[in-house]
Amino acid sequence: MEENLEKKLMRKKESGWFTTDDERFKQIFEFCDGYMKFLNISKTEREFAFNAKKVAEENGFRDINTIQTLTEGEKVYYLNREKSLYLAVIGKEPLERGLHIIGSHIDSPRLDLKPNPLYEDSELAYFNTHYYGGIKKYQWTTIPLSIHGVIIKANGEKITVNIGEDENDPIFTITDLLPHLAKDQASKRLNEAIEGKNLNILVGSIPVLDKSVREKVKLNTLKILNEKYGITEDDFVSSELELVPSFKARSLGFDYAMVAAYGQDDKLCSYSALRALMEINNPEKTAVCILTDKEEIGSVGNTGMKSHVFDYFISELLNKKGENRPSLLEKVFCNSKMLSADVDGGFDPVYSNVFDIYNSSRLSKGIILNKYTGVRGKSGASDANAEYVAWVRNLFEENNIKYQLSELGEVDVGGGGTIAYMLANKGVDVIDCGAAVLSMHAPYEVASKFDIYEAFRAYKAFYEKN
DSSP, X not given: OHHHHHHHHSOOOOOGGGGOOHHHHHHHHHHHHHHHHHHHTOOSHHHHXXXXXXXXXXXXXXXXXXXXXXXXXXEEEEEETTTEEEXXXXXXXXXXXXXXXXXXXXXXXXXXXEEEEEEEETTEEEEEXXXXXXXXXXXXXXXXXXXXXXEEOTTSOEEEEEESSSTTSOOBBOOOOOGGGOHHHHTSOTTTSSOGGXXXXXXXXXXXXXXXXXXXXXXXXXXHHHHXXXXXXXXXXXXXXXXXXXXXXXXXXXXXXXXXXXXXXXXXXXXXXXXXXXXOOSOSSEXXXXXXXXXXXXXXXXXXXXXXXXXXHHHHHHHHHTOOOTTHHHHHHHTOEEEEOOOEEOOOGGGGGGSOTTSXXXXXXXXXXESBOEETTTBTOOBOOHHHHHHHHHHHHHTTOOEEEOOSSSTXXXXXOOSHHHHHTTTOEEEEEEOEEESTTSSSEEEEHHHHHHHHHHHHHHHHOO
16 A cells, blocks of 8 residues: 555656666667767867757758748758757747757857967967866876867968877877875865966977077977968967867767766757757747857857847747847747756766765666756746746656756855846746766766667657647
């Protein structure tokens, strides 16, 4: 009797693998094989946007700038300065009845080169960096790094750079102090042992064979870069070059059940949302996918979510469907629903003291709903209303999608934010909805393959919902 009562009244918190049959196993692993391949060629926001656009075009999406009128079932995208991408599948209902939006970000913590990065010290050449986003600085020393990005010359010529990913490429690294000499360093607080100003990339050591030159190794490095890319030192001024781990995405564990990779925050949700949209045809509500930039530094700038470029994209949908009129954009947003697709810090038993064990997400237990974000007293939070949480819950239960409820860390210890509040400010019903990740913001993050595929299933069901 008590056992039946338990089944009736208590939430089931078992691993998703318990209910995974052979066919679902196959689907999960095949999906994650594609995910890992995509991660390996999409480590930066520019690369992700470029490759996502390519996937979209292969699935019938067209640049909205090339289209004069939009009709039901049309698939369009807008590429914003090569660093963010908005996509839509036009639904049967008028846009003013609302959209189904999934929004994620494609930037990740990294190291950026400074405007004048190259210098020589003690006959070694270095690149000087400025870290981007929230990182633990010590994690970025003594690991292999690759350089990705673009250099724009004064004449407008664009040079794409990708060094360190191919097995025949050199890699780069940040050196650290040997333990024998690190007594003072070891006595410092963890966040002080490696200073930001010392995150300098070792890039060369061979000098030019000219004794009259003062900085011989620096000049030889410039000579190599000039021969390969045709650039001079001045061209660094108009470049965007990023240092990212050269690690490949790999299966983790004897059972191959997890993915270890750089940038799963938030490329996990971005990829799952993109792949879900590719399977949507003739939805009732217009389905929209946001792949935005700059979330890790506050969603600022004209490629971040705080810009009005997304509003412009929706206005273009209205214009080209012939539905636009004054104040209609605001009505569209007020009638829309959204999943803010961002990862969550999964419960790690090694560090259990900073988690609320009753309200933490767990690997392999499905998609996560974060009703609210923010820090301490929910400062800066997006807090979904109960009616919308119930709507999403019903959607997942109808589609047999395993889900869990979570907070990011213990009260007064954890906290964070996503792009959710920016869409909520427009009047959209929104809730955070992503997957659990271990070692978030580290050069190598860990996620469950079950959760990755469940995110895809959840996002697809959301797009298809009436």
